[in-house]
């Protein structure tokens with residue numbers, strides 16, 4: 001479904017992704033594991049097209065701050081030069097890190113904003129599905145999003161990604177800052193989303209412990225470089241992975 005070949009991203013002269021190649025098959029949940037600053041967000045932002053948008057904006061201002069090299073293909077088509085909005089229409093939807101919601105708007109309004117490209121009937125169906133997935137959001141649908149707990153905000157952020165009709169859903173550290181109990185529930189829900197909607201998922205996380213059991217395959221990155229890849233179970237039993245990414 002997604003093939004990335006020899007991706008390099010520079011911010012000024014700093015290399016954020018170094019010769020990274022990666023493949024995601026339809027229906028898979030793929031993990032991208034790496035410590036802080038490893039390049040996880042850069043990778044997801046580049047898949048979503050945000051890095052290209054940023055590069056174009058910087059160039060308009062007269063700078064050449066960002067360099068992107070390598071090729072990306074999605075559903076058999078080269079998308080390396082495709083803008084972010086077009087990628088969303090093609091089904092590549094990113095849920096950015098730290099619960100990117102509109103705090104002044106209520107839960108339903110947030111979902112509506114995120115679904116602006118979608119037909120109404122589809123939106124209504126999806127909202128029903130989201131409230132089944134996260135029953136506690138249903139009771140909060142008229143509440144201002146800024147007043148939700150961290151876990152509820154993350155559920156809303158995932159809901160906002162879902163109403164945009166993803167085929168490939170990119171989740172950037174969805175478990176960040178949540179309690180272990182809520183992390184466990186979210187992990188179950190992410191699997192449920194894949195199983196019931198057949199959406200392909202890439203999940204980036206700093207800590208491997210909660211995500212390794214759910215992923216089909218994982219890529220471990222350090223300083224923008226791929227250092228290890230394997231099936232979830234293989235990575236889980238790898239002593240280096242355990243010592244480096246099983247901390248709290």
Ligand SMILES: Nc1ncnc2c1ncn2[C@@H]1O[C@H](COP(=O)(O)OP(=O)(O)O)[C@@H](O)[C@H]1O
Pocket residue numbers: 011015016034035036037038039040041042043
């Ligand atoms: N917009 C940016 N401008 C300059 N440097 C950036 C920018 N975004 C990320 N970086 C740098 O790129 C590296 C990778 O960052 P990032 O992709 O955010 O890592 P992660 O998400 O794994 O924490 C870091 O060294 C970070 O400081």
Ligand SMILES: [Mg+2]
Pocket residue numbers: 040041042097172173
């Ligand atoms: Mg990040």
